[in-house]
Amino acid sequence: MKKAAVNGIEIAYRDEGDGNPIVFLHAFPLNQTMWDGQVKAFCENHRVITFDWRGFGKSTLGTESTTMNLFADDLACLLDALGVDLATICGLSMGGYAALAFYRKYADRVSALILADTRANRDTEEGKRARYEMAELARKSGPSALVEIMIPRLIGATTLQNNPRVAKRVQNMIESNSAEGIAQALLGMAERDDSTDLLAQINCPTLVIAGSEDKLTPPSEAEKMSEAICNANFEVISGAGHLPNIEQPGDFNRVITQFLNEL
């Protein structure tokens, strides 16, 4: 893993392979290793970039409050540092919120967009309250306190039953993060802009993906989001919850490969 000093923080990243760049943006409260299966699959034909958001994995948190717009700026600065002008951006869940924030600010740097298990609308008041409570819990009791809450939300019933190693891997990722990084991201998600209006302005090729068993962002909502984007493709990954790239990597990679081949 490499480190780059950008935007006042140190970002831990991977940059592998050659070809058109594709950047994978990780979910909450995980880290860039959630994309291991995608790095391996796509670096044969693409330049694949993954990194830890500020306050996650091996990236530092910095002094500014985390927001999705700050995440977008961090990404822009990292791409500058790597000499990448234009890339396919694939964001999953919180990564999708940041991908939309990035598109709002830096649309001319996005050649194609992949929005997985994410949503454009902002949090409800009730949703925000739940985030503030979780931030408090993380600060008081540490990342491990989130494991029991998050695992059944993130992982689909089929995977939980058939592949317990996925839960262990997700637990390790959650516990790799700092409590303050997690808390800041929760506050940043709670305060994020509504991106519903942005959807009609997206004019690059777009793929929307949803796990069939995703309870956090159900496929019906993802489908509605795809319908609001001009000519977006929509794919459901069966037997997967909120993390189809880990739960059903073969199918997840297949729909992305198909999409990229048609660009």
Ligand code: MLT
């Ligand atoms: C994620 O997977 O990034 C989070 O579940 C997103 C969220 O809590 O809204």
